[in-house]
Amino acid sequence: MNFNSTVNFHLLKNCNFRCKFCYAHFNDASLLTFDESKQILIELKKMGVYKINFAGGEPLLYKNFEELLVLAKELSFVTSVISNGSKMTKTWIFEFGKFLDIVGISCDSAKSETLINLGRGNGNSYETTKEVFHNLDLLSFKINRKIFKKLNSVITRLNFQEDMNDFVKSLNIDRWKIFQILRIDGENEKAFKALKISDCEFKEFVSKHLSLNSYRTKVVAETNTDMIDSYLMINPDGSFFQNSKGKYVKSLPILEVGWEKAFNQISFSEKKFLDRGGGYLI
Numbered sequence: 001m002n003f004n005s006t007v008n009f010h011l012l013k014n015c016n017f018r019c020k021f022c023y024a025h026f027n028d029a030s031l032l033t034f035d036e037s038k039q040i041l042i043e044l045k046k047m048g049v050y051k052i053n054f055a056g057g058e059p060l061l062y063k064n065f066e067e068l069l070v071l072a073k074e075l076s077f078v079t080s081v082i083s084n085g086s087k088m089t090k091t092w093i094f095e096f097g098k099f100l101d102i103v104g105i106s107c108d109s110a111k112s113e114t115l116i117n118l119g120r121g122n123g124n125s126y127e128t129t130k131e132v133f134h135n136l137d138l139l140s141f142k143i144n145r146k147i148f149k150k151l152n153s154v155i156t157r158l159n160f161q162e163d164m165n166d167f168v169k170s171l172n173i174d175r176w177k178i179f180q181i182l183r184i185d186g187e188n189e190k191a192f193k194a195l196k197i198s199d200c201e202f203k204e205f206v207s208k209h210l211s212l213n214s215y216r217t218k219v220v221a222e223t224n225t226d227m228i229d230s231y232l233m234i235n236p237d238g239s240f241f242q243n244s245k246g247k248y249v250k251s252l253p254i255l256e257v258g259w260e261k262a263f264n265q266i267s268f269s270e271k272k273f274l275d276r277g278g279g280y281l282i
Helices: 034-047 065-074 092-101 112-118 125-143 164-171 189-195 197-205 210-214 260-264 270-275
Strands: 006-010 051-055 078-083 102-106 148-155 175-180 218-222 233-234 240-244 247-253
Touching: 006 034, 034 260, 051 102, 065 092, 078 164, 078 240, 092 125, 092 164, 102 125, 112 125, 125 164, 148 164, 164 210, 175 197, 197 218, 210 218, 240 260, 247 260, 247 270
Parallel strands: 006 051, 006 233, 051 078, 078 102, 102 148, 148 175, 175 218
Antiparallel strands: 233 240, 240 247
């Protein structure tokens, strides 16, 4: 690969939250052994991948996540995790945060009622998110190394009218990824009808928050079209998968056929990856 490629490695399908819009249930996926997961990282290194983003489910529920994270850093990946933050305690951050270059926390609202209605935990995720980012700042000061911080938010019928400017400013983050709720057959189609928003409604939400760009937070918005064929992802059974035409298409297992053959079995647009800002450097 000849660009700053990122792979999202979905380690498991288990999660302690029940977000109604979730598109990562992986109901038909088995789970790699820990040794197989380590081998996937080695294959990605051969592939020329620049950044590995650990996802789930909730990646901190993965039994050997910390060991896998250390291995990724030993292999010289830029390391990233996207988490709901509920298991990312101060103790965990001070022990393992030094192996991370990027931490992304998913939180969709600063209102408890909205979070509960979305299924994102017990409604205190906005407080947890603040605490995680604060502790990351403390760690960065301690180790004299900046840890890049980003927030991920999915915009739905329940939060598209919310003004989140003050909340985002309070987080002192580098990047805010705003996603228009995306329908994926077999994942979230039952909840989608009640949560969907129009392109215009999504655009209005984004416009209301663009002033954050002149504050200190880069606002990156992704429509449904932006997300199609623009992410390079691996599911819990070790196959590449892609969102194509409203459903997931997956390759044969990487460890069975090799990364090159598996990669060629899915659709991936380098141009769309770069156009949506996926190749950003920290």
